[in-house]
Amino acid sequence: YKRTLTVFGENTEKGREKFQEDLDITHRLFKNFVARYRPQLHIDEVATGEVWLGIAALDKQLVDELKTSDEYLAERAKQAEVYHLHYAERKSLQERVGLAASHSVEHLAGKAWEKVSQHRFW
Structure with missing residues (x-):
């Protein structure tokens, strides 16, 4: 019963019945x-398979309030x-040596630029 209905193969009446049975159980x-x-609800009035969003869901008491996920998380964070977690991957020896060499080249280039700049303005 993994695939009672499919778009790629043949659908049987038995498969349709099994699928409907599974839907009914889930519902x-x-x-x-x-x-x-939510005991205050008249469940048979709202459990029709329809979808209510935003204000309609609030009016039907399906949600308590409306807010964004950012607003919710900001409130909960208080x-x-x-x-704050930070994950740092350990760099290989080659990466560390390359990074050190890169910083050295940048430093030397900066020093050279300083010297060139000073000589131009004197």
């Missing part, structure tokens, strides 16, 4: 979950211990 479980945590 019933979802309705029970929502009814459990009430929690937040740590």
